[in-house]
Amino acid sequence: MSDDVQDGFVRVRLDLSYDGRDFSGWAKQKQGQRTVQGDIEAALRTVTRSQETYELTVAGRTDSGVHARGQVAHVDLPVELWAEHRDKLLRRLAGRLSHDVRVWRVEEAPAGFNARFSAIWRRYAYRVTDHPGGVDPLLRGHVLWHDWALDMDAMNEAAAALVGEHDFAAYCKRREGATTIRTLQELRWERRPDGVMEATVKADAFCHNMVRSLVGALLFVGDGHRPVDWPGKVLAAGVRDSAVHVVRPHGLTLEEVGYPADELLAARNLEARNKRSLPGSVGCC
DSSP states (O other), rough: OOOOOTTTEEEEEEEEEEEEGGGGOOOOOOOOOHHHHHHHHHHHHHTOOOSSOOOOOSSSSTTTOEEEEEEEEEEEEEHHHHHHHHTEEEEEHHHEEEETEEEEEEOOOOOOOTTTOOOOOOEEEEEEEEOOTTGGGGGGOOOOSSOOOHHHHHHHHHHTTHHHEOGGGGOOOOOOOOOOOOEEEEEEEEOTTOOOEEEEESSOOTTTTTHHHHHHHHHHHTSSSSSSTHHHHHHHHTTTOOOOSSOOOGEEEEEEEOOOOGGGGGHHHHHSSSSSTTOOOOOOO
């Protein structure tokens, strides 16, 4: 697969954010449900007065109900169309899009840029409160209420055993032909001054349900239902454990996507497309 842009087209990077509660995830659905991709592509078609839809490629597909503060996508537009609309495109999109999705930056991408395959890390945050009174009503769409007191030190101790390159099959929903080997670069909890606990989860990439499964396992440690070494044992077992609860999506936000320097984009694209295996393993899932 090539990252070369077709002759007569220009690749455009979009930085955006959205409140995911009323979206059926990022990706367009055959049944016609409302999605972030569908909304933005329709808005682009309208504001540029185009007869065809120009498809977006995104850094990380978010599930239904998941939010994004720092999502990145790209779209290839005809050179003439881009030249005509580039200076007014951001403001016109703001006028066309619903208030729960915003595009903050639209610019020509550097050579070799691919919103998905050029990324070297994605950083998510999951927010939860264990306050006995529940969630602040003004935060209810972005914070999970956990009705048990949580031991943050125990959760961080358990999280440390999960950091690094592993096969996260035990924490992922398998997809045919896709690897579950990931490098988890950071997994830690902090309690904010308002009492909300915030997990930072950073990796080169994530497989389906991975973040919410990891959070679910750590919450079981924090409330005393499982010992500190349990999440690590689940990881080592390499199979889905029915005791690992996939927490609700509304507490999850894609915060930021990281990219290498422009001259390293092409090499990163090739590396990201290589199917990984752990040392000593034969084949892949």
